[in-house]
Amino acid sequence: MEFSIEKKRPVSTLTTDNYEEWFDLFGEWTKGEGVDFVLRKTVYEYAYIVDRFNGFGTGSTPSTSSSPEKSSLEVAELLESLNITEKQPLQGHWDVSRLEKWIKATAKVRYIIKICLDDIDVRSLKEHDTIKLGWEALWDKYSKIRPATAREDSIKLTNYQWDESQTIDSAWVEIKTLRRRVVNANPLLDKAYNENAMLQFLLPALPKEYAVTIATLDAQPTLSN
Numbered sequence: 097m098e099f100s101i102e103k104k105r106p107v108s109t110l111t112t113d114n115y116e117e118w119f120d121l122f123g124e125w126t127k128g129e130g131v132d133f134v135l136r137k138t139v140y141e142y143a144y145i146v147d148r149f150n151g152f153g154t155g156s157t158p159s160t161s162s163s164p165e166k167s168s169l170e171v172a173e174l175l176e177s178l179n180i181t182e183k184q185p186l187q188g189h190w191d192v193s194r195l196e197k198w199i200k201a202t203a204k205v206r207y208i209i210k211i212c213l214d215d216i217d218v219r220s221l222k223e224h225d226t227i228k229l230g231w232e233a234l235w236d237k238y239s240k241i242r243p244a245t246a247r248e249d250s251i252k253l254t255n256y257q258w259d260e261s262q263t264i265d266s267a268w269v270e271i272k273t274l275r276r277r278v279v280n281a282n283p284l285l286d287k288a289y290n291e292n293a294m295l296q297f298l299l300p301a302l303p304k305e306y307a308v309t310i311a312t313l314d315a316q317p318t319l320s321n
Contacts, residue, residue, distance in 0.1 A: 101211050104208070104211060105208075105211055105212050106121070106122065106125040106208065106212070107121045107122050107125065107212050108212070109212055109213065109214060110212060110213055110214070110217060110234070110238065112238060112245070115238035115239065118212075119235060119238075122209070122212065123135070125208075126205060129204070130201075131201035131204055131205050133198075133201065134198065134201045134202050134205050134226075134227050134228060135205065135227065135228055135231050136228070137228070138226065138228065139178060139180065139195070139198050139226070142194060142198055143190055143191050143194040143195040143197075143198050144188055144189075144190055144191075145188050145189055145190070145191055146187055146188040147187060147188045147189065170192055171190045171192060171195065174190075174192070174195050174196065174199060175190075175195075177199060178198075178199065178202075179225060202226070202227050205227050206221075206227050206230075209221065209227070209230075209231070213234075217234060217237075220233065220234070220237075221233075221234070241277065241280060241281040245277075245281075246277075246278065246281035246282065249274050249277045249278050249281070250278050250281075252274055253271065253274040253275060253278055253289075253297060254297060256271060256274075256297045256298060256300075256301045257301060258301040258302060258303060264298075264302070264306070264309065267298060267301070267302075268294075268298060271294050271297055271298055272294065275289050275294055
């Protein structure tokens, strides 16, 4: 069971360490599947059409409806499946085909997002009426930098340590990532932690075999030159 679920995951399980990449990759997956609209729009924004002359009534667009009574019943059932109670008076009508597409897309995204979350986040997701609200709540939770995390990132950046498995390119990417997180936590450090400052964090950490590279980089005002 776990193996079959693992194969269906487009991204790994969401954590505080991978949340930036996770949200980016999951967003790209929804675009590729053509279901990203449920993360960006409400069901009203996607499937409800305001009549030009503010007519009232529940139903579908003329192109998808041959029987008003059947359409009203069909829409009512679809809205019930979404736990939506229509606000009165209505000033438009529902597009049944788009409403059906919304329901299918919501179910797909909700399923996939659940298998990419831990148990705590799954329970949190269930507390929200729509997947859009749940998605936004997850982002708010993980993008909020805690003081302890900010201090840890700052220490890692200013006292950067080289790992034997790294290359200069990968180390530079890590330093830029740390810098972005530190500045997000404290925007006042944006100007202080410029490219030259990041270069000074990197050079002392490089091993002796990079002596020539260090001398070359140290002679340059910025890494891009």
